[in-house]
Amino acid sequence: MNSLTYSFLLTFLAGFSTLIGTIIIFIIKKKTTKVIAGSLSFAAGVMITVSLTDLIPESFMLVSNKFLNFPAILICLIFFVIGIILSMLIDYFFPNDVNNLSKSNKKLFRVGIISMLAIILHNIPEGIATFMTSNNNLELGTTLTIAIALHNIPEGCYQNAM
Secondary structure, three states, X not given: OOHHHHHHHHHHHHHHHHHHHHHHHHHHOOOOXXXXXXXXXXXXXXXXXXXXXXXXXXXXXXXXXXXXXXXXXXXXXXXXXXXXXXXXXXXXXXXXXXXXXXXXXXXXXXXXHHHHHHHHHHHHHHHHHHHHHHHHOHHHHHHHHHHHHHHHHHHHHHHHHO
């Protein structure tokens, strides 16, 4: 197999792992807060660790190949802040009031819609990053795929537990 095929396969496996988390919830059949909290904590821990130890240093190295160190740091920081601001804007501008729903259902509807938007905005660059990384560096791409799979399994648990 060539590197393009491996890249597609690894990207598919990373995305497919969300379905594995969904299947786990159907097997457990208990929708407790402990399962949700534990799965989300694990998912966040995996992605924070991978981001801090692999993705940010690798992106800085790639950017610093084209620019000097200081501009490379600024570019990495700018895009990091853009991601944070985008998340904050989605939360701020999404409407709080939804007609024809009870008060508790409005909150659940808001959480569901924001979760859907966040997962879509999260998974598109996640897939692009997995594919591009795997295509350029198969070892790093495999590590990233494993990390994203470990992150997506609890994410799938959370989506179905809600």
